[in-house]
Amino acid sequence: MYPDRDFNIDENPPASAKDLAQDLNLAPLVDAMSRGDTFIHRVVLTALLHASGDPAVVRFRQDNLDDALANESVVRRLYELAINVAAEQRRHFWMGQQTQPSRIVYRAVQGIQLYLPHLRELKELADEVQDHFVSDGFRALFATLIAELNEDYLDEVAQHTRELAFPEGAFMSVELGPGGNGQNHTLRDPRRRRRGWLGRLTGGGKVYSFSVPSRDEAGFEALTDLLNRGTNSIANEVGQAVDHLSSFFAALRTELAFYVGSLNLRAALHAKDERTCRPSVHRWEEEILEFTDLKDVALTLQGPARVVGNDSRATGCDLIVVTGANSGGKSTYLRSVGLAMLMANAGMFVTASSLSISLHSGLWTHFAREEDETLSKGKFEEEVARMSSIVDGVCPRQWVLLNESFSSTNEREGSSLAEQVINALADSDVRVLLVTHMFDLATALQTRRGDSALFLQATRAVAGSTSYRLVPGEPLPTGFASDIMARLGGFE
Amino acid sequence: MSVLFATPSSDDRPTRLTDAADITDLALNQVLATIIDDADRDELLPYFLAGLRQPDDVRFRHEVWRDLEDASLVESLAQFAAALHQVDLRLQWSRDTRFNEERLSWYLDAALRYCHAIAVLYGVLEGASPRSRGLTAVRDYLSLYTNDPAFVALRDDATAARHELDQIRYSLTIRGATVRVGVFGGDDEYAAEIRALFERFNQGGATTTYRVAYRDSYSMNHVEAAIANRVAKLFPHAFATLTAFESAHGTFVTSSIRRLASEFKVYTSYHQFMKRFQPLELDFSLPEIVSSGDGVEVHDAFDVALANKLVRQSAKVVTNSFRLGPTERVIVVSGPNQGGKTTFARMVGQVYYLAARGLPVPGSSARLSLVDEVFTHFSRAENNTMQAGKLEQDLVRMKDILRRATSSSVVIANEVFSSTTVSDAVTLGTLALQRFVSLGCRCVYVTFVDELSRLDPAIISMVSTIDPVDATIRTFKILPRPADGRAYALVIAEKYDLTYDQIRARVGS
Incomplete structure (x- = not known):
């Protein structure tokens, strides 16, 4: 596993491990690899979590x-x-x-x-x-x-x-x-x-x-x-x-x-007739991240339907911001990138036609959670506390993936807090991939960091279909909640 | 010669012991149980219970404590006391055995340990150049004792006998029930051969140790005795030397040395106790002793009993300070509940108690008067109902204290009269406090009745406080101030250190 040392299966999982497993949906991947062999399960998980x-x-x-x-x-x-x-x-x-x-x-x-x-x-x-x-x-x-x-x-x-x-x-x-x-x-x-x-x-x-x-x-x-x-x-x-x-x-x-x-x-x-490729790996400083037809491996393994892949060129970027329609495949995109980062760092192949990537030394996720896990604190405070513990552990040369962070408070407060956090992380050599519907936040980030940031929009792959692709684009003032509402027929 | 008492008259067993109830209220019973090993309880407890009345007695112990700021010196005293215990054990075993070779061996071992302990202690004291009256006297005594012809002979004879025994190496071959004993002369390293054979599979990970920890067996069984008997025949000269050594020296431990080891333990056990708090960055200090008319102050002190519990959980211990000017006598403590008021009151009592025993007190610095007694009056929370019986008990206890207290006493009163109406609590509290003020004793009075803090210029007010940022956080800080406001808001991000600058500083490196 290493050219010069033994692989330590008993290494403590990093502080990010629990969130990663939940947010990136690691289970289908690890299950497919271990096929019920609990030992392989442990080794694979360790390899994925320790970059x-x-x-x-x-x-x-x-x-x-x-x-x-x-x-x-x-x-x-x-x-x-x-x-x-x-x-x-x-x-x-x-x-x-x-x-x-x-x-x-x-x-x-x-x-x-x-x-x-x-x-x-x-x-x-x-x-x-x-x-x-x-x-x-x-x-x-x-x-x-x-x-x-x-x-x-x-x-x-x-x-x-x-x-x-x-x-x-x-x-x-x-x-x-x-x-x-x-x-x-x-x-x-x-x-x-x-x-x-x-x-x-x-x-x-x-x-x-x-x-x-x-x-x-x-x-x-x-x-x-x-x-x-x-x-x-x-x-x-x-x-x-x-x-x-x-x-x-x-x-x-x-x-x-x-x-x-x-x-x-x-x-x-x-x-499932899916293709894989051997990633081309680079040092962190080279700031390389590009891929074609990258698919969420967990989703691929889980569902019968063929998953839509995405292409991106984020080389030279320390921030990627994904905005756009709700249910527009933003979270799937985020997860597919996160999983590919883990797999590439572990030395595995990935589900893409090509992937060039700078290697990180750690990956963190902060996803808005459905329910409040801790009863002692309010939902917003729970989110803030979770972010604080990420800041405790995060180091330069690492990625933080944010999915609708701080959306449990009003947009003005949420985006001002998120902006501070993202700017501070990005200025500390921590790269950030953010999915948000908060327009204030996206525009503020564009103003301040536009030169080294990639902005992506979720759009329909084909008009009227339920498939989405992400394409480069300026932040739009609203998501398409009304679309969806209309499609669902309102509350009646 | 003593390291605890300045003059022989103040020596010998203490006469004035503090009430057991007061010790319990101050939670010092738990503390003393931690300080003193169970085995040493009868020997050491009286020294910790007896208060000193003469400032010179306190000064005498302070001098020793200052010498003991050299931690290696404390370690040496502890080792000496432990070594003497080991000597006694071996003399006991020597007396108890029925096997000749074993008796001779333990007697020799006891003598070796005794001589070694004395020599080491003397060497340490010579090198440390103590300044205290107590330890210089010990050093001078040892200087004479180690040149005493009887001691010199004991040491030289023991060393020679042991040297002869150390040359002995015999072989055992055990096959079935048969044991063969001979002289051994080989030197192969069988264990190393086996280790080398399997070294190539060593993955360098954690390894289990399969060596069983055999204690040296302390009593000889008849098979060992049979072997020892054969060994004595194989090496007759060594065992003749051993026999001669025993008849030449009889009882060799002197009573002065035995007494010294016991007094050392008062210092070493308390020092050991203080060391427990180092990880929590809690200080102890020797108080400056002032007369009862002077002001007193203690900085960064803590409740030793609570800290003693928290240290096991590595929990943070809050420190508190207090100060009374020359004309001030009483601290009235009020403020939010669960804010550390009782702990504070206990802390003040402990500080006075420990100071009166010549011991370092919790706190970074302290100036205190010598007190004759620390009285406590603690209301038991579970009895906090409006019962006439309870109120009567409280009053009886208060009267008793007022009868016995002097201007040199300390009274710690915790939620007294809380079992009655507010107006009764005001009236009775006022009466009690006025008596304390006119008596001139020092007093800590914990109460929910804050007007008691404004009764007299000799009374100062201290309050328990809450976190200015988050009112749900208790600080356990007791501060000298009138009633506290607590209207503070917070920016949550700041509370969680998530502003831009805070994150930059945290992720920084």
Whole structure:
């Protein structure tokens, strides 16, 4: 997922995550990618929500994804293998909360034995398929597997697991503690002792021995305690060895899940005969945003009807303002752009004929909400508080998407507040995409920021139809509420 | 030698203890429970209950506190007290065991710890050059004690015996029920070998630790004893040295040292308590002690009991200040409910209470007189009904206070007479306040009757306040002023920091 580091699936979602999921309607996209696999769900969501902002990272993923698209069955097989190991581990093995070191060692040895055959399997698969891949990510993965999992190494691991059962007794060194009890019990390599080094290890001196009588339960408990203290010196190493193996397969699964999810999405879109393209990605400073026939991927996946795409050229703009008719496809446009931004930043393909985009480091949404979620505050104050928490989190090099913000108060107040917010954000290197019906706001923004802003109008694609396209145009003084009212036949 | 009392006569157990009811009203019982470990309760509580009457006794403790502004010194005193406790434990174990090797070992360990603790404390005090009478006396005592031939012998013999034991390394081979004990001479790193074997799978993520935390076992079982017995045979010289050490030194802990550790804990436990509030940026300070005719003032103080609770929730604690001129005696607190009036009253009482024990008080700075007693009269909210019985109880308690209070006392009265009619509350309150004024004691009087604040020039008015911006926000600030207006409007954007300039500043970097 990254050329130089591991993908962290446990990363906390950004503060914008909850709003993004709701406002951009992420669910259909993530569901189509995960196909019920909760693990893919997590990985994909994490990838979508955490933007690196780095074109090198995104291109690295795009290359890997191209490889995955060309070798679908191998990638799915690798993922299956990782999934199956995890499932087998869940069924047959659990370190559990062991309180005795000797139990830890015993359980851990079982664990290592469980992973061994799968390591061999993985190595064989890598040998077989490595030549089919060209991307840096997949080449590096296969090279690592082949180098690290060689035959000699796997044999040595097997031998160690046999020794750790202590077939000839546990051998340890001990020092004298403050109360006359032993301390620093340290288990020593049983192989060296067996090879006839005993004489030297025991200093060549006298050896006293005694036995605990078979009915002395307290005595056996004491022996167990000594064994535990001895094995404690290696319990951590053996226990962590199992964790390392487990995390190795988990990492394999994590690194592959995103690509399997993308394969799933491609299949779903192909079934609907939708086209996708690999975005051309750029640094934030280049201020690039242009696309042709961009469709709302969530809407495409959800509905039976073909979705209308939009074209825009917003290169050089730090503000996009969409005005015009109610139900004029403004929100759909906003969502389609937001989703494309997330997907492009994650390294995925998008549902468009073309997309050139500067990468952001974060995305925020502020949508007018249907109902007041918090009862303690008025609706307007809730909106203001939500905006304030966005300002808390937003940083330069990020986008904020506003959909009818501050429409819960009268237009004069709402637009003056929105104007302050938008100007301040845009002047702080935060780009804003705004959908509004507030004419005062749109004209004020045009006056102040017209040079670096794109203004779009919602218009009927075909006169009288319910399809809309967005075209560049000056803000108009009213929406078309009366149209709609008329179409609905008024309130009667 | 003492770090708590200037003269031997003021020493020994306190005679004047504050009423338990007053302690409870001031919520100091909870505070003391936090300050003092349960195990130390009987040993330390009397020191915190007994008030000091002589300004020189207070000064004596203040000197020590000033030395203790060096936090590492406090840490050293705490370590010394803890070390002495560990010594006692080991002497106990040595007495209790039936195994020869164990008895010898614990006795040696106790002696080592004792000598080490003494040496460390002396070194610290030498290096810290204390200025207080208390700590310089301790340093001078230790200078003599550490050169005492008996102490020197104890230290040298113990060190030599331990050194011999440290050379011992034996091997154990456990197979079934059989244990073989021998001399060990190898050095392989088995754990490291295993770690290296699996290192290549390490993904660098969070790792579980599988090492079980074994405490050193404190009592020997018969298998350990059997092993120790074989080890003694394998290393006969070391164990002969140990036997000789025990017979040469008997009881080695002196009573002066034991007493010192106990007195240290008064300082270290209170210091530990003050440290809890550092994250909340709440200060403690040593009050300047003035005579009862002088003005008093405390800045940025807080209710220690409330803060003690809030600190666990990392909640913000509001501080308050107060000031009384030389001729002023009474603070009448009124204003909106739930505004922190009771907390304020409690705070004033606590400040006087703590000051009279030579302790730092909550606040960034303080000037206070030494008081003989802090009386409290708190009305219980749940009994706030118009019952004759309740009013009578209130009056009885008030009479009792007026009988016992002197010009050096402090009285904290909270919503007294609130169980009666307003006119009764005015009449009774007026009578009580006039008595306090003529008595000359300091008093905080919390009431809803604001005309009481205008009774006499010796009375000042303080009020609980609300947020000037949002009337629904309580500030818990108690300020010296007459009744408050609260007509303020707000621009919501400003409240949420959403003006152009505010956003620019917030997103800025």
